[in-house]
Amino acid sequence: MSKMKIVIDRNRCAGHARCAAIDPELFILDDDGYIASEDFDVPEGKEASARRGARACPERVISVIEED
Amino acid sequence: MASIAELVRPVPSHVPASRVYDFDFHSDPLYAEKGDVHDAFLHLLNTAPGMFWTPRNGGHWVILEYNLISEAMRTPEIFSSLSQAIPPMPVEIVMPPISMDPPDHAKFRAPLNKAFSPKSMLELAGDIRELAAELIDKIAADGQCDFVSAISEPLPVLIFMKLMGMPTDRLAEFRVWVHQTLSNTPEREVAYGKVAQCMAELIDARIKEPQNDLISRLIEFEIDGEKLSRDLLLGYCQLLFIAGLDTVVNGMSLAIRHMARNPELQEQLRADPSRIQDAVEEMLRRYPIAMPSRRVAQDVEWNGIALRTDDRVLMAMPAAHLDPKAFPDPQQYALCRENVAHIVFGTGVHRCAGSHLARIELQILYDEWLKRIPSFRMDPDKRERFHAANVISIDYLPIVWNV
Numbered sequence: 001m002s003k004m005k006i007v008i009d010r011n012r013c014a015g016h017a018r019c020a021a022i023d024p025e026l027f028i029l030d031d032d033g034y035i036a037s038e039d040f041d042v043p044e045g046k047e048a049s050a051r052r053g054a055r056a057c058p059e060r061v062i063s064v065i066e067e068d
Numbered sequence: 069m070a071s072i073a074e075l076v077r078p079v080p081s082h083v084p085a086s087r088v089y090d091f092d093f094h095s096d097p098l099y100a101e102k103g104d105v106h107d108a109f110l111h112l113l114n115t116a117p118g119m120f121w122t123p124r125n126g127g128h129w130v131i132l133e134y135n136l137i138s139e140a141m142r143t144p145e146i147f148s149s150l151s152q153a154i155p156p157m158p159v160e161i162v163m164p165p166i167s168m169d170p171p172d173h174a175k176f177r178a179p180l181n182k183a184f185s186p187k188s189m190l191e192l193a194g195d196i197r198e199l200a201a202e203l204i205d206k207i208a209a210d211g212q213c214d215f216v217s218a219i220s221e222p223l224p225v226l227i228f229m230k231l232m233g234m235p236t237d238r239l240a241e242f243r244v245w246v247h248q249t250l251s252n253t254p255e256r257e258v259a260y261g262k263v264a265q266c267m268a269e270l271i272d273a274r275i276k277e278p279q280n281d282l283i284s285r286l287i288e289f290e291i292d293g294e295k296l297s298r299d300l301l302l303g304y305c306q307l308l309f310i311a312g313l314d315t316v317v318n319g320m321s322l323a324i325r326h327m328a329r330n331p332e333l334q335e336q337l338r339a340d341p342s343r344i345q346d347a348v349e350e351m352l353r354r355y356p357i358a359m360p361s362r363r364v365a366q367d368v369e370w371n372g373i374a375l376r377t378d379d380r381v382l383m384a385m386p387a388a389h390l391d392p393k394a395f396p397d398p399q400q401y402a403l404c405r406e407n408v409a410h411i412v413f414g415t416g417v418h419r420c421a422g423s424h425l426a427r428i429e430l431q432i433l434y435d436e437w438l439k440r441i442p443s444f445r446m447d448p449d450k451r452e453r454f455h456a457a458n459v460i461s462i463d464y465l466p467i468v469w470n471v
Contacts, residue, residue, distance in 0.1 A: 021345070
């Protein structure tokens with residue numbers, strides 16, 4: 001079974017908050033609207049949403065790592 | 069400041085002839101020729117180098133390509149925000165945090181991040197919706213309006229003025245000042261002075277009697293254990309005045325103009341309002357509003373181009389977002405466009421602090437307008453008017469609908 005992981009370069013987050021607009025449960029923001037989530041394993045069934053959230057980032061700081 | 073003719077400067081020796089292209093971002097004849105500022109930038113993409121030097125407005129670089137703009141805005145050590153105005157100001161005004169670079173920038177950005185966070189802005193949604201409904205209902209039975217004076221000017225500007233603690237009865241006067249601060253005429257410095265004087269009076273009033281508004285909160289704000297100096301406080305207020313009173317106005321007008329010319333999009337969004345969020349993003353991508361500028365901070369060769377300290381650089385956001393290398397089939401407004409990760413609100417540390425407010429206001433405007441006004445179109449007997457500067461503005465937008 002394949003596993004998906006989200007890796008976030010938090011220092012380069014500019015607070016666009018687009019990831020959270022796609023999925024506020026996967027991508028948690030702090031009070032100022034910058035990413036609060038640490039790197040995380042994507043729960044089963046949330047893969048598509050995680051991919052869309054990563055793609056929505058204008059700073060390109062969210063990476064999707066897929067392991068076989 | 070010099071007259072407009074004097075603003076044309078000889079091309080400096082570090083700029084090769086192959087990179088010189090005559091373009092006046094304030095009033096290029098191309099705007100009138102194309103009848104549309106965004107189409108003019110599309111034309112530039114096809115005819116000018118991806119980064120070129122124009123002798124107009126004191127002489128400056130213009131970056132058209134998406135990749136170059138992204139990189140430049142994320143490289144503040146070369147593309148500084150200190151003294152970035154085009155044409156240069158005789159006396160630069162420090163407006164925190166927009167005219168600052170890292171590492172200072174972050175400290176001065178903090179109060180705005182709090183004040184304009186997604187959460188704080190969502191709390192305004194009810195007020196925004198109420199005002200939108202009230203303004204639209206006022207004109208719904210008329211079958212026509214100038215969308216700018218009826219809706220896109222009062223809606224975001226009144227919301228912002230209340231948030232700041234500015235006297236809402238001076239809206240018309242303040243709007244004139246904003247346009248003057250963005251102009252390339254001697255009116256610019258005069259208008260900055262008027263804004264400063266007005267904000268200074270408001271600051272004094274709030275020091276005596278604090279209110280639940282942003283000016284009062286900025287007065288209380290501390291950096292490294294100290295309150296802001298009078299000059300910095302004024303700088304913040306000048307920035308907020310200019311940033312808050314113009315951009316969303318034009319975001320709304322550009323959107324309604326596109327919808328007026330594309331009734332099928334209106335129908336699509338009326339039938340399925342859940343698409344409004346995507347519709348707003350693609351509209352921002354198709355019609356960027358603001359063009360930030362930077363100042364080169366070191367002599368450097370960057371992407372094969374020789375830059376010299378103090379060269380000014382304009383980020384032509386409309387061109388970047390119509391760059392086919394970044395967005396396939398870029399002229400097409402495509403609601404289903406995959407991956408609309410645009411940088412219309414900027415990229416890097418200077419990402420527009422008001423972006424969350426702007427998005428909420430635009431989403432509410434689309435929703436309330438489409439709910440309350442039937443299929444609308446451009447008035448066939450009148451013509452819209454626009455002008456350009458660092459903000460692309462629609463000044464008059466005549467639309468009609470059946471009643």
